[in-house]
Amino acid sequence: MISALEQYDPQIYELIRQEEARQSGAIRLIPSENYVSKAVMIASSSCFTNKYAEGYPGKRYYEGQQVTDLVENLAVTRAKKIFKADHANTQPYSGSVANIAAYNALINPGDTIMGLSLSHGGHLTHGWNVSATSRFYNSVQYSVDTKTGRLDYNQIEDLAKKHKPKIIISGATAYPREIDFKAFGEIAKKVGAYHVSDIAHISGLVVAGIHMSPVPYADIVSTTTHKTLRGPRGGMLLCKAEHSAKVNKSVFPGLQGGPHMHTMASLAVALAEADTKEFIEYAKQVVKNAKRLAKRLMEYGFDLVSGGTDNHLMLIDLRSKKIPGKKLAKALDRARIVGNYNTIPGDDSPAANPNGLRIGTPAVTTRGMKEDQMDLIAGFINRVAENIDNESVIEGTAKEVLLLCSQFRVPEHFIIPGKES
Ligand SMILES: *Cc1c(COP(=O)(O)O)cnc(C)c1O
Numbered sequence: 012m013i014s015a016l017e018q019y020d021p022q023i024y025e026l027i028r029q030e031e032a033r034q035s036g037a038i039r040l041i042p043s044e045n046y047v048s049k050a051v052m053i054a055s056s057s058c059f060t061n062k063y064a065e066g067y068p069g070k071r072y073y074e075g076q077q078v079t080d081l082v083e084n085l086a087v088t089r090a091k092k093i094f095k096a097d098h099a100n101t102q103p104y105s106g107s108v109a110n111i112a113a114y115n116a117l118i119n120p121g122d123t124i125m126g127l128s129l130s131h132g133g134h135l136t137h138g139w140n141v142s143a144t145s146r147f148y149n150s151v152q153y154s155v156d157t158k159t160g161r162l163d164y165n166q167i168e169d170l171a172k173k174h175k176p177k178i179i180i181s182g183a184t185a186y187p188r189e190i191d192f193k194a195f196g197e198i199a200k201k202v203g204a205y206h207v208s209d210i211a212h213i214s215g216l217v218v219a220g221i222h223m224s225p226v227p228y229a230d231i232v233s234t235t236t237h238k239t240l241r242g243p244r245g246g247m248l249l250c251k252a253e254h255s256a257k258v259n260k261s262v263f264p265g266l267q268g269g270p271h272m273h274t275m276a277s278l279a280v281a282l283a284e285a286d287t288k289e290f291i292e293y294a295k296q297v298v299k300n301a302k303r304l305a306k307r308l309m310e311y312g313f314d315l316v317s318g319g320t321d322n323h324l325m326l327i328d329l330r331s332k333k334i335p336g337k338k339l340a341k342a343l344d345r346a347r348i349v350g351n352y353n354t355i356p357g358d359d360s361p362a363a364n365p366n367g368l369r370i371g372t373p374a375v376t377t378r379g380m381k382e383d384q385m386d387l388i389a390g391f392i393n394r395v396a397e398n399i400d401n402e403s404v405i406e407g408t409a410k411e412v413l414l415l416c417s418q419f420r421v422p423e424h425f426i427i428p429g430k431e432s
Pocket of ligand 1: 043104105106107108110133134136182183184209210211212235245246
């Protein structure tokens with residue numbers, strides 16, 4: 012397929028090649044990114060992109076659904092199995108839409124939602140002030156304890172009792188510790204709120220049993236499909252049987268038109284890949300790598316929010332190093348190490364120029380890197396930080412990174428489901 016593109020659109024072909032080279036020649040530490048398998052990639056560029064399938068299997072608004080219905084049924088069955096959920100909706104276009112669909116399924120515009128503030132690690136769609144979620148709903152935000160960097164469940168309960176939200180959102184986009192979804196479920200029960208849990212970042216860890224699953228404790232669970240779950244870009248909702256009709260109606264016709272069937276076919280492949288021993292090993296290594304990287308960085312004198320990590324990511328608090336997050340992120344990018352600047356809890360600088368750097372291990376672990384390579388990466392990060400204005404050191408580091416990358420090629424296939432080696 013890709014060689015046909017070379018003929019028809021050499022410009023885009025060339026750009027795809029360039030991006031491929033960038034992805035393989037860099038240590039990608041953005042915790043929301045990964046590398047998908049060739050199988051996932053092939054399915055996502057398949058002829059299903061040509062097909063409209065508004066509705067659900069057996070109840071479509073267009074004809075010609077002989078095959079799409081089978082694909083969607085497979086995706087749903089696989090999702091239910093690995094998340095141990097009563098119901099799954101695999102149609103959401105992205106994690107953001109999945110979240111809005113979850114709220115739309117349960118409450119009315121103007122009702123109160125309560126989520127983690129963006130500047131403390133929450134997602135835009137958890138009611139942050141620039142997000143439409145704070146226009147459609149009355150938004151109350153909880154935060155982490157800025158001393159410990161951790162969620163304070165007593166504070167969350169007090170806030171919930173005070174504001175009586177209709178939905179409490181658990182889950183985060185930049186939180187390095189395990190989240191107690193059971194505690195969130197209990198708080199929601201006490202105040203008569205629904206509990207929506209957003210596991211966009213950690214869904215791969217949840218599937219592998221390394222992070223507590225919110226499925227037993229939440230009314231609706233929302234996730235992206237492309238982060239630790241290692242599937243195509245998209246979103247997904249899981250819920251208890253009692254909410255299944257409302258969830259489906261909220262996604263279609265509530266918010267979306269035709270589902271992206273090529274993405275769904277690709278998601279089905281990724282869900283089968285996630286249902287293997289190899290994936291569990293992968294997810295375990297992601298966490299081992301993150302813990303090792305965190306430990307080494309702390310030995311180099313970096314402060315980590317909450318003093319470490321339980322999951323795939325960490326937040327470096329750069330205030331003690333007196334380096335702005337953006338400056339370090341850009342210098343690291345020149346050294347072929349890609350992270351993202353990020354606010355830290357209680358940051359007194361704005362989100363556009365914050366004091367933190369967010370990094371994680373899902374992508375490097377997919378390349379087969381282990382603890383020894385984390386030691387090297389921590390050393391590279393420290394060297395760049397210590398030589399932040401020295402371009403020749405940064406250039407030299409980039410060369411070493413390229414060498415390391417050449418030893419850990421981006422894999423094409425990880426697992427053939429049902430045919431484990
Ligand atoms: C990434 C993320 C999302 C949004 O996903 P998109 O697919 O980018 O819309 C939602 N919630 C959380 C917690 C996330 O980390």
